[in-house]
Amino acid sequence: MTVLIYIIILVLLIELARGGRELFIRRLAGIDALDEAVGRATEMGKPVLYLCGMSDLGDVSTIAAINILSGVAKKVGLYQSKLIMPCRDPMVMTVTQEVVKEAYLSIGRPEAYREEDIYYTTYDQFPYVASVDGIMLREKPATNIYMGYYYAESLILAETGSMSGAIQIAGTDAITQLPFFVVACDYTIIGEELYAASAYISRDPKLVGSIKGQDYMKFVLAVYLALGIMLAVLQKIIPDWSFLKMLGNLF
Numbered sequence: 328m329t330v331l332i333y334i335i336i337l338v339l340l341i342e343l344a345r346g347g348r349e350l351f352i353r354r355l356a357g358i359d360a361l362d363e364a365v366g367r368a369t370e371m372g373k374p375v376l377y378l379c380g381m382s383d384l385g386d387v388s389t390i391a392a393i394n395i396l397s398g399v400a401k402k403v404g405l406y407q408s409k410l411i412m413p414c415r416d417p418m419v420m421t422v423t424q425e426v427v428k429e430a431y432l433s434i435g436r437p438e439a440y441r442e443e444d445i446y447y448t449t450y451d452q453f454p455y456v457a458s459v460d461g462i463m464l465r466e467k468p469a470t471n472i473y474m475g476y477y478y479a480e481s482l483i484l485a486e487t488g489s490m491s492g493a494i495q496i497a498g499t500d501a502i503t504q505l506p507f508f509v510v511a512c513d514y515t516i517i518g519e520e521l522y523a524a525s526a527y528i529s530r531d532p533k534l535v536g537s538i539k540g541q542d543y544m545k546f547v548l549a550v551y552l553a554l555g556i557m558l559a560v561l562q563k564i565i566p567d568w569s570f571l572k573m574l575g576n577l578f
Contacts, residue, residue, distance in 0.1 A: 378473050469493055
């Protein structure tokens with residue numbers, strides 16, 4: 328029954344979003360920080376370094392990172408700054424090249440796109456991290472943005488970026504790596520906030536409807552749980568009340 332209610336809510340909200348209904352998603356502080364960080368890079372005349380994580384296109388966090396990349400690329404294009412992206416996965420590289428090209432085209436600056444700024448390095452984990460660290464120390468980007476899924480390399484990347492003097496923004500759903508990003512980065516988008524940020528920036532109806540559907544379902548489950556606990560307590564206090572027993576069977 329719960330699954331059926333969730334599906335109905337999800338489909339309804341997606342259809343409302345497709346129909347043009349403006350569904351509210353709270354603007355996260357990390358999104359404001361993205362705008363500020365790109366502006367800082369422009370003022371300093373230095374590039375923005377963007378990473379999409381260590382997973383492939385089959386990972387939802389990578390898709391979220393690519394959606395956020397589109398918004399970042401538009402800001403970079405508007406401010407006439409430079410975006411560099413060393414990629415670990417060749418498929419992710421191909422998709423991000425098209426996303427950035429489309430972002431520049433949408434703001435009327437197709438000439439700002441440089442294919443050589445989005446390139447493949449290596450698929451191996453720590454050689455990739457070493458190459459990115461080298462880029463940080465040579466290019467001295469003013470802003471480092473880490474979005475997507477990360478493993479043990481998270482602290483290595485964030486420490487190097489911090490030592491280079493860059494402002495750093497991270498967003499990941501890798502729970503084990505969040506403490507390292509929180510400590511070493513200026514702003515951190517935590518867990519499901521990554522998906523919310525992706526929906527907010529892309530305004531894709533499926534994403535917006537899904538986020539709103541999850542929020543409503545969490546509220547319904549919280550109410551359901553609270554009522555269940557209250558009934559369980561009342562049944563202990565008034566064990567002979569048949570009405571409470573009948574309600575308790577519903578939970």
